[in-house]
């Protein structure tokens with residue numbers, strides 16, 4: 595699941611959840627459910643889901659096993675699920 599993820603999130607031109615257009619300066623973040631880039635509004639909705647915490651923990655476990663970078667590393671895969679960033 596780590597193949598091309600940087601490119602995927604950096605260059606996504608729309609939210610994969612609601613199809614809202616994402617400009618280069620719009621913040622986006624990975625969904626913990628399907629690992630697709632989504633807009634911040636959709637992320638807020640995702641955070642409301644009853645199983646969000648459980649799913650998040652699983653994602654953290656998975657991606658820490660997957661990549662050598664630590665969870666808190668801004669370049670890491672995990673990080674992009676919990677911290678928004680822009681396409682630049």
Ligand SMILES: [Zn+2]
Pocket residue numbers: 609610611612613614632633634635636
């Ligand atoms: Zn959206």
